[in-house]
Amino acid sequence: MKMKKLFSSNEFYVALTIIGLSLLIGSVNKAFFTAGNMIDLARGSIVMAIFALGTLMVIISGGIDVSFPAIASFSMYVTTKVLTSCNFQGSVWVAFAMAGAIGLVLGLINATFISFFKLPTLIVTLGTASMFSGFMLAFIGVRELSILPPSMVDFSKLNLFEITSKDHFVYGLPAAVLIVVALALLVWFILKYTMIGRGIYALGGDRVAAERAGFNIHAILFFIYSFVGFISGIAGLVHTSLMRNSNPVTLIGTELTVIAAVVLGGARISGGHGTVLGSILGLLLVTIMTNSLILLGVPSYWQRVVIGLLIVIGTGITAQKRSPKRAGAESGC
Amino acid sequence: MSSNETRIDLAKFSFLRYMSRDGNLMRLVLITAAIFALMSILSPDRFLTFDNFDSMAYQFPEFGILSLAMMITMLTGGIDLSIVGIANLSGVFAALMMLHTIPDGASTSQILTGIMAAVLLAMATGAGCGFINGLLIAKINIPPILATLGTMQFFTGIAIVVTKGYAIFGLPDQFSFIGNEAIGIFPVPFLIFAAFAWLFSLLLNKTGYGTKLYMMGTNATAAKFSGINNTMMLVKTYMLSGLVAALAGLVIVARTNSAKADYGTSYTLQAILIAVMGGVNPNGGFGTIAGIVLAVLTLQFLSSGFNMLGFSNFFKDFIWGAVLIFIMVVNFIFNNRRAKRRK
Numbered sequence: 094m095k096m097k098k099l100f101s102s103n104e105f106y107v108a109l110t111i112i113g114l115s116l117l118i119g120s121v122n123k124a125f126f127t128a129g130n131m132i133d134l135a136r137g138s139i140v141m142a143i144f145a146l147g148t149l150m151v152i153i154s155g156g157i158d159v160s161f162p163a164i165a166s167f168s169m170y171v172t173t174k175v176l177t178s179c180n181f182q183g184s185v186w187v188a189f190a191m192a193g194a195i196g197l198v199l200g201l202i203n204a205t206f207i208s209f210f211k212l213p214t215l216i217v218t219l220g221t222a223s224m225f226s227g228f229m230l231a232f233i234g235v236r237e238l239s240i241l242p243p244s245m246v247d248f249s250k251l252n253l254f255e256i257t258s259k260d261h262f263v264y265g266l267p268a269a270v271l272i273v274v275a276l277a278l279l280v281w282f283i284l285k286y287t288m289i290g291r292g293i294y295a296l297g298g299d300r301v302a303a304e305r306a307g308f309n310i311h312a313i314l315f316f317i318y319s320f321v322g323f324i325s326g327i328a329g330l331v332h333t334s335l336m337r338n339s340n341p342v343t344l345i346g347t348e349l350t351v352i353a354a355v356v357l358g359g360a361r362i363s364g365g366h367g368t369v370l371g372s373i374l375g376l377l378l379v380t381i382m383t384n385s386l387i388l389l390g391v392p393s394y395w396q397r398v399v400i401g402l403l404i405v406i407g408t409g410i411t412a413q414k415r416s417p418k419r420a421g422a423e424s425g426c
Numbered sequence: 427m428s429s430n431e432t433r434i435d436l437a438k439f440s441f442l443r444y445m446s447r448d449g450n451l452m453r454l455v456l457i458t459a460a461i462f463a464l465m466s467i468l469s470p471d472r473f474l475t476f477d478n479f480d481s482m483a484y485q486f487p488e489f490g491i492l493s494l495a496m497m498i499t500m501l502t503g504g505i506d507l508s509i510v511g512i513a514n515l516s517g518v519f520a521a522l523m524m525l526h527t528i529p530d531g532a533s534t535s536q537i538l539t540g541i542m543a544a545v546l547l548a549m550a551t552g553a554g555c556g557f558i559n560g561l562l563i564a565k566i567n568i569p570p571i572l573a574t575l576g577t578m579q580f581f582t583g584i585a586i587v588v589t590k591g592y593a594i595f596g597l598p599d600q601f602s603f604i605g606n607e608a609i610g611i612f613p614v615p616f617l618i619f620a621a622f623a624w625l626f627s628l629l630l631n632k633t634g635y636g637t638k639l640y641m642m643g644t645n646a647t648a649a650k651f652s653g654i655n656n657t658m659m660l661v662k663t664y665m666l667s668g669l670v671a672a673l674a675g676l677v678i679v680a681r682t683n684s685a686k687a688d689y690g691t692s693y694t695l696q697a698i699l700i701a702v703m704g705g706v707n708p709n710g711g712f713g714t715i716a717g718i719v720l721a722v723l724t725l726q727f728l729s730s731g732f733n734m735l736g737f738s739n740f741f742k743d744f745i746w747g748a749v750l751i752f753i754m755v756v757n758f759i760f761n762n763r764r765a766k767r768r769k
Contacts, residue, residue, distance in 0.1 A: 157571065206751055206754075206755070210754065210755050210758045210759075211758065212751070212754045212755070212758065213708050213709075215505075215571060215708075216698065216702060216708060216750065216754065217751060217754070219695050219698060219699075219747075219750070220699075220746075220747040220748070220750040220751040220754075221747060221751070222747070223695055223743045223744070223746055223747030223750075224743070224744050224747035224748055224751075225747075226740075226743060227740050227741060227742070227743030227744030227745070227746075227747060228744045229740075230738070230740035230743070231737070231738050231740035231741040231743075231744055235740070349575055349578075349579060352572075352575070353575075353576070356572060362569045362571065362572050363569065392590075394583075394586045394587055394590060394591055395583065395587060396583070397579045397580070397582055397583030397586055398579075398580055398583030398584060398586075398587060399583070400579045400583070401576050401577060401578070401579030401580025401581070401582075401583050402576070402580060403576075404572060404575060404576030404579065405562060405568070405573065405576035405577065405580065408568045408569070408572045408573065408576065409562065409566045409568055412566055412567040412568045412569075413566065413567070
């Protein structure tokens, strides 16, 4: 029974694809399996993984959020701008708290429109994304800040461990990975063991049924979008620290990749399904795919074709799985 | 006798009735007029000039045509996020076709043949891209948002691969006529948009396809049981959307006299904004061409007006996002109130 469940799970196939793909890339280019490349991949997926956790929650609830890169950019840019202008010397925690709080407020704006006015989530977040980034670029600034508060620079140098490669390059795994682990555990716990988590699944499964079952839909929607705003703010600050500069536009456009990754990881765009493990695996798959094009000798301008194909194939497979013919076989889980 | 009277009444008041029945449209007329008045008051010496109207008539057709492409997919309850990708890919193919078929110092007839070939290629590309979207949505059952999100990346990606990310220049002058010249006082892009709006209103209101489209958008299951082939309808609609997007792509290429893989990425948001503002219900079934035209004009008044007042382009993004949400909220409140009154 357990074996059967394993083989029918989406995570299993994503993991299998990752292994297959890694072996393929590794056989073409030996550089893939070096510790340096692995650390680069991990480093490159930190911010995207935090985004994926938020996107997962939204997609399970039956929504779609495209405003998180704008929220992340807004939060981190305002935070770094304020902190550098007052020559901030304190702890990095203050920066995180500030970015998180700004993200939370912006998330609340999304939640208000989605919850009280029952507007479609895609259209609301398209609108707010345009508002947030427009406001930031028009009134706060467009210039990249390359001098960050010292505590943020220290944070970016904080590594869990370091490896020196043969050609004397030092690769370090940033401590920010721990933030991803902590948030992943938190989201997993919320989704699996709390009433609000069950409410998110119920809402995505059938809104009316969830309402009749006694779930407070407004509370759930407010929780989802403010939480997503909060972790987007955190992700923005992590991004700025790791890049060691604060650029208001670099994150814009990542939303599609993240949504693709989460859907590849088995979350259903129609709501009600999705797991943390699946989303993280989906994200790893997308990151490996896009980062390894160069290792495979494919010019980087092929990247968008590959991402597009990934979305279409990934969603095509999940769409076929839940088509009426298979519905009976699937209802078991 | 009495029926005769009502007919006269109807004829007299049909316009008013039509407007009051469609509350969204009436509100939109008011909003359009208010914004026009506001901009005229804020900068009367520049907004109310022939030059301004002339330049506006060159600017809005490209996203106006894209909005029509977006609208018909939204009538089915779907969405087409790939229209800008299709427009750019078709534009790139058309530009390459012109560069390859028209040698230096070609005769006028040779040039015109080359342009015709390029236009046909662009149209075929657009219809083909739309066909792919339609198949993914209707046959493989991928939700339209995701299918077109994927194909948007894919089509743009192909355009990037073909051009290696560079813009294509050096197109014949005869082609840029489409984008930059006027017939009488009417700029060609404006005439193209007007023709499309007219054709679309005929298509939606006077043909079987239009009736079926509204029916399918209102209730897909009911439409299916009344004998409509929903799969075919969806494929046709996305093909039409792709075809129209490709023609918008040609207008863009002609206007900028160049083809680029990632031109006008903000047009996707604008097209959705216009459709929603124009009263198209994102869940399908409702929406009029008159609404789309009004929404296109409103957005153009806003953006030209803000430009004259010296606001940055980024401020425009802010305002557009705000307007989108504002209109949705207003529609929600009005529709809610009407629903309550009916109860």
